[in-house]
Amino acid sequence: MPEKKNNLNLSYKSKGMSLAVKTVTRLSVGMLLLYGVNMTLHGHMIPGGGFAAGIFIALAFLNLILAFGKDPAKERLNQRRMAIIMGLGLILFLFIGMLGFGKGFFFADFFKNNTGFFSILGGKNIPFYNIAISLQVSSGLLTIFLCLTLLKIKGE
């Protein structure tokens, strides 16, 4: 469809915000997303962690929705896909915890010695936990926001 290519097309019901906001958002969203991913992968080194990184990633997508309006978001985002990512994060966290049974107990460290390739990680299995947490938190917050804005409540 020709309407999809031009974001400023007036045929959208909700046009989003002004041209300046759209331009700035187009520039800043990439950086915000990159910072979130950086914080996820370096969460054991720098301030922040999985939770803050997940919120950053959710905020990047949320900025896009606010700037460009509801309808482009409604066409692109899929509720089922978001739910799958959210469950995947939780199951990944549980799976890494279960791997600790090889060492003796639940949530035990299995990189205690930090030799060879895994010495890059520095912080035991913390980076893996951070990845799982950021996956779950980002998709969960985004799902809540989308539901509250795009859908209608049953009673109304």
Added chain:
Amino acid sequence: MTELVVLLIVMIIGAVVALEIKDLLSSVVIIGALGLCLSVGFVLLKAPDLAMVQLVVELILMVILIRATVIEDKHDNNKKRENAYFFVVISSLVVFLSAAFFIIRKLPIFGKPIFRISYAYLKDLNINALGSNILASLMLDWRVFDVFGCMIALFVAVICVLLLVKGKRKI
């Protein structure tokens, strides 16, 4: 320490203004400024982790609050009850402040004596195996089950919202 005191005074004044102001949008903006002050306070107290989370959560909260308030600007102030509200607020302020005056004087100094639990954390940490951020290591080394419960809470919250808000349209 003086910067922290100035920040706290600004926050108290801002909170009172946010309660009393008539325009809802201005009130929400003042709440955002309060969150910013709080995150600067966390930086002054040397907790950059918490400052970052506070800042970002405040941003999302601001977006949701603005979306909720801008569309419907309703004032349901009942003038008959205003005097009663004023009396309740003043009396509770007097009670709480007088109680706080006596209680805070009897509190021990912060950090003295060190709590036994934090001693155990610091003693049993395997320092060589950690990253450079001791807080993340504490959080995911000792309290990993806690974080797991937190994630489950978020999961349940999302499912509840999905059940409540399911309408005719699908995303």
